Amino acid sequence: MAAALALAERGRATTAPAPCVGCVIVRNGHVIGRGWSQSGGRPHAEAMALAEAGGAARGATAYVTLEPCAHDSPKGPKCSSLLIDAGVACVVAAIGDPDPRTDGRGFAALEAAGVEVVRAVHADAARRSMAGFLTRKALGRPFVTLKLATSLDGCIAMADGSARWITGDAARRHGHLERARAEAILVGRGTLEADDPTLDVRLPGLEARSPARYVLSRDGAVPNGWARLSSPQAIAELPGDFLLVEGGAGAASAFLTADLVDRLLLYRAPILIGGGCAALGDIGLADLAAAHGRWRLHDARVLGSDRLEVYERVRQI
């Protein structure tokens, strides 16, 4: 399943509105087919892996990160039927597909045809992998990541606004990789006017993966190459399923106030600024007790001399 999840990454940020799914077909301990969702979603991962496996798929086991689909489409046959027709003996799936056209029907069709189904393998990792798709299905909006780059005392700039540089090369490169994973990226009007940021992906081979640029602004014109988002609540209209909010403090606070941040990337440099610009303004917190229990650390790593912590919003969706 870990290999299937890694394959799924190949479709990252290119498959919306479909999820990025990965599939590995194994027979007698050998991988005989690999697939991942192609641009726009089709072909599906299972179709691609089955095409590679050919006749060898008979009696094999298919590992797939999402329940095989159960609906015919003009763009291709349903994967549950493809797996049955190929004679696959067992399907190991990470999570079910909430799409109402499938939603358990894929598993049911497989089992009705005598295919063994194993569920919930690496389910957490799969939910993270497809968080954008799942959030769009459950909440009707993209999954939102907020990026903050601060000093140890929580400043995003000195009092005079200077912020180059707080974090080092490794952290900034990681930030660019996160941009490549998003379909849309947003800053506040203040940051746009102060920094004129390009928000592109400056990593070799990923230059073409720069997300669509948005500025959070109630009204007014925006520069060429930018679009305007009138409020955090309007994110449902954004393209794709992953939005990266890059600041500044105003935009970050607006999204947090609206409880529209699902994931927090906190890049921290080992420096103290003192009396600088705070990372956040008011986020509508009633009292300290209300602040607790909302964020759970998912990952922590060292990036050069900086540290990255990834927090996830504790939410039942």
Next chain:
Amino acid sequence: MAAALALAERGRATTAPAPCVGCVIVRNGHVIGRGWSQSGGRPHAEAMALAEAGGAARGATAYVTLEPCAHDSPKGPKCSSLLIDAGVACVVAAIGDPDPRTDGRGFAALEAAGVEVVRAVHADAARRSMAGFLTRKALGRPFVTLKLATSLDGCIAMADGSARWITGDAARRHGHLERARAEAILVGRGTLEADDPTLDVRLPGLEARSPARYVLSRDGAVPNGWARLSSPQAIAELPGDFLLVEGGAGAASAFLTADLVDRLLLYRAPILIGGGCAALGDIGLADLAAAHGRWRLHDARVLGSDRLEVYERVRQI
């Protein structure tokens, strides 16, 4: 040496102006003597360990965290002579003793008497263990630890001042343990007046280890049980070799502005406050480049749902 360093901890915060030293004597793979600096510094660790080893010390190896002293004192004979007279064959030491009465003379006397001397074993850990003593010798002042307890966005309180609680039980207990390691503790006048803190050690068995309480205040009376420190620059007059600065933002910023913080304890809760009280005010930073290269991460650990990071000031002393 790790065992000797652990024994040294038994003298923590009770040996000033002497360092807290540990000693283990080993013969044929068996520990035959253990010692640590007693209250006020005497007996020294080596004298205690040799007393336990008795005649078995002949031909043994002594592990000691600091160079054995080379000066006679009315309070006891010099340890280099004690080790020679006991017939110890080898002395393994972590660091040299900068006390001008020893400063290499201990090692020289041992070697002149035919005792093998091995130097610089676990030197970094020993320097940390005796940081107070070494800082007092080198800079004429105690070693200063600054404690900050913040949210992820660097706030030490909500905008209305409420700060109970940001961190959880485990982090607060760890903070009490740090108090027990200090001989003096300090807060700013604002914190004293707002919070009326007791600053005592509320850990079973360590209640008697509460440090002497100081308030940072240019002038004015102080409550019973408190003393006044007129400025960070006046810390040379403080008792003991370890000062813990517990806040608030004013006191923290004053010590950082004076570059009188050697170690930073950063307790962080997984919460966002937004628009709260910043951990620090102005610390006299000229530009961002000047902020870099001053702090190095020494330790990071999880305390309940909170995280502790320990940073050390990069300083050559």
